[in-house]
Amino acid sequence: MQRRRAPRRDEEGLIPVLADITREVENAVRRPPVRPAVRTQFQVAALLVREERARVKADTALTPAKRDQELKRLDGVATLLAKIAARDTSLLALLAEDARVSDAAREYKASVMRAGGIEPPEEPERPAPAAPTQATDRRTEKRAEKRVVPQSVISRQMANPFLAPNFEAAAERAAAKPRRLAGWELLDPLFRSFERDAPGAPACMDLPEPRHVPVPQGRDLMPHQARVVAATTRGHRTFLLADEPGLGKTAQALLAAQAADAFPLLVVVPNVVKTNWAHEVGLWTPLRRATVVHGDGDKVDAFADVVIVNYEILDRHAGWLGQHGFRGMIVDEAHFIKNKSSQRSQNVLEISERIRTRTARPLLMALTGTPLINDIEDFRAIWQFLGWIDDEKPLGKLMTSLEDTGLTPADPGFYSAARASVVDMGIVRRRKVDVVADIPARRVADLPVELDDAAGRSIRASEEALTNRLVQRYRAAVEARMEGEVVDGVDHALARRVAAAELKDSSSKAKGENVFTMVRRIGQAKAGLAADYAAQLARNVGKVVFFAKHVDVMDQAEQTFADRGIRYASIRGDQTPKVREQNIAAFTNDPDVEIVVCSLTAAGVGLNLQVASNLVLAELSWTDAEQTQAIDRIHRIGQSEPVTAWRIIAAQTIDATIAALIDSKSGLAARALDGASEEDVPSSTDVQLEALVTLLTDALAGEGAA
Template identity: 80%
Template sequence: MARPGQRRSGGARPDAGAQRRRAPRPTEQGIIPVLAEVAREVDSAVQRPPTRPAVRTKFQVVALLVREERARVMADGGSTEAQRAKQLKRLDGVATLLARTAARDTSLLQLLAEDARVSDAARAFKATVMRAGGLEPPEEPEPAAPAAPVTGTESQVVPRSVISRQLANPFLAPDFEAAAERLATRARRLAGWELLEPLFRSFEYAATGAPACMPLPEARSLSAAHHRELMPHQARVVAATARGHRTFLLADEPGLGKTAQALLAAQAADAYPLLVVAPNVVKTNWAHEVGLWTPHRRSTVVHGDGDRVDGFADVVIVNYELLDRHVGWLGDLGFRGMVVDEAHFIKNKSSQRSQHVLALSERIRTRTARPLLMALTGTPLINDIEDFRAIWQFLGWIDETQPLGALQTALEDTGLTPADRGFYAAARASVIDMGIVRRRKADVAADIPARRVADLPVELDGAVGRSIRASEAALARRLVERYRAAVAARAEAAVVDGIDLELARRVAAAELKDSTSKAGGENVFTMVRRIGQAKAGLAADYAAQLARNVGKVVFFAKHVDVMDQAEQTFADRGIRYASIRGDQTPKVREKNIAAFTGDPDVSIVVCSLMAAGVGLNLQVASNLVLAELSWTHAEQTQAIDRIHRIGQSEPVTAWRIIAAQTIDSKIAELIDSKSGLAARALDGAGDEDASSSTDVQLDALVGLLTDALTADGVA
């Protein structure tokens, strides 16, 4: 038997629990040893991936308390310099351990951002750790309810056409059903129970492994306007709306047509006027989709101070960044429906855009009994289960403290409490039935084509956009002058009524020849390149959103400067990418291809359309962004075929970024129209040659000229 004070040389070691239960030495008292112990637990857990939410919460709490304790030590005037140095050294030890842990799982770094949300669970754990370290946690302030939109502030504006609408209809019709619903009460069996935290955790504890999706009815019809047809999975959401469902968290993967579903749901619910809040890069596309799917409804897009807003439109589209200027009149317009696109943008409830969205939703629900509210996102969860909180609050399922309305009733009807074993499964099912709809491409593969090209119109704002439109107008005037000069030089007998298309084609050919033979000056090639440069940031922004939603994305561009700008955007956002360019050695090229196809952290590959359009297999991705248009359909198809190959298990979507109201749109139409000719030539159905790049360039100039002549009254 070992004598007192003698170290054991063999036998069993004391159990870890006994070691933790011993009285701490004087140097181990206080908050720092508690933080060190929790940090070691976190580091040990992170070494056994995946990192669970509870571990992430502990990491964030320790990091916050290390930061606060460091500030307290630095400000402690009652300690000597040596005592402060000793405390800071111990804190540095904990911080070093946290840094090593974050290096194992870099996603933990997001929890340290200035705008990172501190969940209720994190606040509760923080209080527990502080008490264990002998500190008294501060009292948490009561959470503030979302403020109603404030009008009259300096930054806010009211467009003139909106004032006209208000004057034309100064009194909104009262909705007595809305007031009755808000006053309705019932006995609450679950009164006194904390329900929000169990609701969030039900998606972790009761997960089934299958996508969360409410029961949806079969659709009777797939038909839509302009002889368009919905895909069956889209039609089922519209059918659910027609049957009376009014709140949806539509979390389908990108490429499954969430925009069309939202617009046709609004039509089924007669939810007009409808407010759409979307990222800047897609707001022009929303207006385009309104014209396609609900052509009898007018849309208006809010830009800047709203000088061009149509206050009488059925659908008002605004981007998140402009809400602070327009939230006042938007809150008073009387919307009966609201769609929030890329709804994960509002996950941080302390952000201004989140507060504006929640305030607008509250205004709509106050005035309308059963408004249509739809949150669209392919990634409803970014870091934590509680990312649901802001989205559920927007939909009116919860408030700051408890479930509301139908969700509260559904929980009451389960007959269970959070203490019962079956509560989490029942609670998860109750939330899903409120309107969560999640379908993956693989789930509805039979609905969608194996390959499709989806156009995404973007608007070129600001000085760059104005300059490009001015250059296009100058080119059109030059073509018109050439055409009129040619007409004037003709003999009177040769003059034809209306536009002479043969002459227009000769004028366009002469302009094209000058453009290719002369250096300098504005021409169709320099203008298209400038459009590509102007689209680069928007295209990169959309590719970044796709990468966050679906994983790996292929990004194609024609020009090096467009690739450079896109890569800088990805680097600024902390997105890892690979690059495939024409000036690379074979060794570098293979290394970058391997990084994209084999490294799960490399989300995007930026490809030169000329250097990477052939000979590559990138089928690890099923989404592709065409930042610049090709001059031929074949070149575009070759790029898409980098991911649409034998072995591709998912439907492929190529997102074509098109600058609205520019020659870019005309080029896209021409490429599509030439595809049939190319197919016939390749299939041997005729003697025609497949269309060349010169055909598209020439026809684009002919279209520019004929449009200008028509505008001048030449019919």
């Protein structure tokens, strides 16, 4: 009789048992469909691989060589599990943080541990779940129905099905345990510490002096921006960046992500600035690829470095976003999550918690221009997003810092020390007047917006029709040439003649789509988005001037402000001098009047609105001079703060072309007005003509390339 071979030492313990189970699962997955019992085996094997890895790392009795050997064997099992999940991606759901572990799986897990020589811990009795109400059931079902997983995300999961567990994150959370302050209520004193008068108390963390911060060629970083990036380079990873609008929070956040290597990076933003964030990624981190999530995410690129999603559709995508492996998360206009009971806040907190669970020291940044000392309770959700607190107590480094003060809430000095501890966690607050030496006295900041509704599609269709008409005119002119008159490539002189003819016809026709009607329709389509941004600015910085060319755009903006309960004044061309003066006085003297809606032609000259330092240009002018006159309503003698003009531009339309042309001619206009140039100051006709020429030559160049 053949003697049974004694097992080798490397065949003993839990790891060989897990390897055998994994091979069984592999064979079963090759013969679909995968039975529930096989799915249970897969889930239990994956859970035990993670737990065994943690146990091996924490076992001080193991020599370094033995520990490395055990970890290598576990990596082999994990690699095989990853290959299995790539074959059947439905198994990935069993690895989610909120995946249900059935009673059968718990029993099977205990039997596997015993087979590996480990006695499983006693399971605590689980209380019977409370019967959900019908309303709760409906909300849960509705939320589950909404959630989607784009095909591109599934492809990425198949390419990289396992996210390596990072136990540093768990260790960091467990490191700071309350000692002296155990039993004290700390959150309420923390919030009250910001409400108490604290003359001279810093509202901004101590930031290092920057050395060399690499920026893309052609871009300049202001000193106050570079300090945040320098802090990130030194290892700081959580920021409540509350600089006033106009101080470049977007650039700071993206370059901080670059310094922290926090990619892939998730950016959650209001819808109105979604396109602008993608644009800024291209400017400040040009080697990183951005993708914008629209609707159900059919066109999202899950392999991109930066994923940009707006609050309104976050509920639909929160599931896969929480499991995507992000190493950083930025929440723009973070005061949007101040109401913790709102769905948008719950989605943000759910995703950030999953990121902190999976990634050790992720970069987390909350961006808002709202002053820190007003309604400090509104920042409860933001602090929780950053991982500074939970529902009951301070966490991690903040708790350690409070312990290190040696004080309790009963001590007089606790509040100032607590405030300093929170500020040092990463609060950054600078106003324009604080960094006036860093920034230009006047700047124009473009805000691209996406017209993705029916009006936007109609505008793009009209622009395509106009372009086709120009191309047909050009081709007809080429065919009518005299024999022997040949020009290689695009005949730019002929293109200008064709554009001039189209412009003449557009000016004389009362009906029909042309460059003028198209630009007006773009202004109407942008009105709501421009008003939305002006409302955000007013919330963050106080008074805002809103400029528009057409009455219907002004009407739509005023309706938006009225719907939001924002008080505004109006300056129009059909007002009597008395009404006009009353409205100006209301805006300049009444602190409750936050916005003045101005006609670009009626209010472009002769007004003093320097009580504001921010204005929104909802529609583009045809000349730089007209735009400058509007800006000069607030940028004038007596203005104590730098002025920012926010120019709303419809991306991927002729609007962007017109903006570029105005900018290209602004230098020529300045030189001519200063007497340094003999060239004529550009007129509105110049820009209109050049816009048509650009449409035509771009289309002809595209045909040549094709």
